[in-house]
Amino acid sequence: MPEETIGFIGLGIMGGPMAANLLRAGYPLVVHNRTRAKEEALVSDGAEAAGSLGEVASRSEIVITMLPDSPDVEQVYLGEGGVIEGAKEGQLLIDMSSIAPAVARAVAEAARQAGADALDAPVSGGDVGAREGTLSIMVGGADDAFKRAQPLFDVLGKTVVHVGEAGAGQTAKACNQILVAVTIEAVSEALVLASKAGVDPERLIEVLSGGLAGNKVMEVRRRNFLKHDFSPGFRLQLHHKDLGIALRTARELGVYVPTTAIVDQMLAALEAAGDGGLDHSALLKVIEEASGHRI
Numbered sequence: 001m002p003e004e005t006i007g008f009i010g011l012g013i014m015g016g017p018m019a020a021n022l023l024r025a026g027y028p029l030v031v032h033n034r035t036r037a038k039e040e041a042l043v044s045d046g047a048e049a050a051g052s053l054g055e056v057a058s059r060s061e062i063v064i065t066m067l068p069d070s071p072d073v074e075q076v077y078l079g080e081g082g083v084i085e086g087a088k089e090g091q092l093l094i095d096m097s098s099i100a101p102a103v104a105r106a107v108a109e110a111a112r113q114a115g116a117d118a119l120d121a122p123v124s125g126g127d128v129g130a131r132e133g134t135l136s137i138m139v140g141g142a143d144d145a146f147k148r149a150q151p152l153f154d155v156l157g158k159t160v161v162h163v164g165e166a167g168a169g170q171t172a173k174a175c176n177q178i179l180v181a182v183t184i185e186a187v188s189e190a191l192v193l194a195s196k197a198g199v200d201p202e203r204l205i206e207v208l209s210g211g212l213a214g215n216k217v218m219e220v221r222r223r224n225f226l227k228h229d230f231s232p233g234f235r236l237q238l239h240h241k242d243l244g245i246a247l248r249t250a251r252e253l254g255v256y257v258p259t260t261a262i263v264d265q266m267l268a269a270l271e272a273a274g275d276g277g278l279d280h281s282a283l284l285k286v287i288e289e290a291s292g293h294r295i
Contacts, residue, residue, distance in 0.1 A: 004028075008065075011031060022064075095121065123137050124138075
């Protein structure tokens, strides 16, 4: 039975099932969420609820966070009454949110000054990967901290790679989000073109999946596209936020990312139209509306 108590903060679409997987693996779990009702299912399965961020830190050897954006991570870790304020010597802090690399580095430095270790470990795989424990986890931070966290990552994910120092995990995630967004957009173009030409979109996905054009987006979001079911597995507004991180990072480094910028504007249009809460596969709607054709 694992001995170290895990504190888990952020129990949304991703964090909730990830915390549940750790609980099923036998880890003692202390949980906290801004919307306290989201703690109830985990508590009924054996987790303990904490009333504050500081309480999570004081009761845990390892703290994991899964939060929406950089400001949330800054508030939870660096704000008054936050995790860093309650951090202990030798504690391990793991942020699995998708945020700006600079914020990840700031958290790591604050943790170091408090005598703790920190990892930035964003994930890919969406709600399905979170539930099934098959996430891809890209980790930035010190090697010793990574080795300590490895058993936890093995519960949560299938592909776990230590990509570099603090902030490197977030850089890798920005690259991931470029590829996912551009792939969703490309699949959308192909589906609308095929459908308007009289080719069955379902059969198109079937045949393309067997060749070089095959991709995880068509596998995991197949039903979303074909049924126009945009119930959020990964909210469009969060992907828009992630592309903003990618674009800012690219600008800082002088990297040319024109297609990323175009897809970012498509997401912006959907969000402005009130569709930010839909799944990111709703990018299909942009191509359909511009083409005057619904697949």
